[in-house]
Amino acid sequence: NAGVTQTPKFRVLKTGQSMTLLCAQDMNHEYMYWYRQDPGMGLRLIHYSVGEGTTAKGEVPDGYNVSRLKKQNFLLGLESAAPSQTSVYFCASSYGTGPRYTFGSGTRLTVV
Amino acid sequence: TQLLEQSPQFLSIQEGENLTVYCNSSSVFSSLQWYRQEPGEGPVLLVTVVTGGEVKKLKRLTFQFGDARKDSSLHITAAQPGDTGLYLCAGVDNYGQNFVFGPGTRLSVLP
Numbered sequence: 001n002a003g004v005t006q007t008p009k010f011r012v013l014k015t016g017q018s019m020t021l022l023c024a025q026d027m028n029h030e031y032m033y034w035y036r037q038d039p040g041m042g043l044r045l046i047h048y049s050v051g052e053g054t055t056a057k058g059e060v061p062d063g064y065n066v067s068r069l070k071k072q073n074f075l076l077g078l079e080s081a082a083p084s085q086t087s088v089y090f091c092a093s094s095y096g097t098g099p100r101y102t103f104g105s106g107t108r109l110t111v112v
Numbered sequence: 113t114q115l116l117e118q119s120p121q122f123l124s125i126q127e128g129e130n131l132t133v134y135c136n137s138s139s140v141f142s143s144l145q146w147y148r149q150e151p152g153e154g155p156v157l158l159v160t161v162v163t164g165g166e167v168k169k170l171k172r173l174t175f176q177f178g179d180a181r182k183d184s185s186l187h188i189t190a191a192q193p194g195d196t197g198l199y200l201c202a203g204v205d206n207y208g209q210n211f212v213f214g215p216g217t218r219l220s221v222l223p
Contacts, residue, residue, distance in 0.1 A: 079162030
């Protein structure tokens, strides 16, 4: 089925560890996004990309890095995880601005 | 940063009841979207409204965009347990630059 696939679905990290979340879409979308979702705070944009090889900061970029080496993939990295990064992370993609987003099913990350 | 507020934050009703949830802002939006998110899944787009005063219907769901394009409402008629989920509104500002989400209304429909 066409859509956005996120891996892994669950992960527990110790403080200071690093990890990479992978997002893959097969809809040929130009735009891709990484959000975090925390209770009562809605979805907050971490980083986004408007095309292969481009990335830009969103509302809450600190502590995260991203890469878009291929159009279909958007990677989110945590270099040194902190408990404040415990959250559910969602990747989304769209054709362009004024977006009709397609979301992945999320990655639940716990940092202990 | 534009802010979208949603009310109520939580709503628990019996099957068959009607309900309305609201999305409000002090800013003008060029469009507003409503998403539904089920537990363990990502949000799924329900509708986009772009014209002030616009009303769209999706089966038992009725969406309205305020005349001034600062607010929107979602009305559900004869709610069913399958309507349970987190309802998020999201908007694009009038310059087409920023896309923001509200915090959501968590709806529980009891059988």
